[in-house]
Amino acid sequence: MTDVVLPCLNEAPALPWLLSRLPPGYRAIVADNGSTDGSADVARAHGARVVSISQPGYGAAVHAGLMAADPADGVVCVLDADGSFDPADLPRLTGPVHAGEAELVVGRRRPVTRGAWPVHARVGNAVLSHRLRRTTGLPVHDIGPIRAARRSDLLALGLRDRRFGYPLELLIAAGRAGWRVIEIDVAYHPRAAGTRSKVSGSLRGTVRAIHDMRAVLAR
Structure with missing residues (x-):
């Protein structure tokens, strides 16, 4: 059984479709980060295990x-819980890890519509990815919001960031540890109606995420 961690903050409208799309052999763990819209109840009603996290932040939830x-x-x-990714793609990410071809597989977002990934968020991601390639040599073009790795390997990295810098810290640590990292194209859809991205949904959210990631790079 493969566990799927879904960091969640007010994603109730997206969860029914998302959880119904999990492939056989995949089990959802919804890491609820203080939702006030009934996300936890919706997740339980659709068969997911729910873990409640009092500490705010994406990294804390993951x-x-x-x-x-x-x-x-x-x-x-690990993937976002807002419906922007199709869980049916997960076997494509887990396959190389199971086969021993990579320690980490990350998805590279390929928007299916122009509005799926706002320009301000895409530019920020491109700048950080370029710096990451230059400093670590990892062949990545996205800061991996959907990814697969062995649980023991992830915990052994000792990641400290509990905010939006977590995905970047993961990639930096993976590069330093000599991990084989593979990037796979994945479709990126508009998030479910009634949900809002905590990062790309607003310029403020994107700036906050970039600030957290710059703090990781400074360390």
């Missing part, structure tokens, strides 16, 4: 989800 995952040395996936 870390709590990893801690709740099966402690066996299995592969764990």
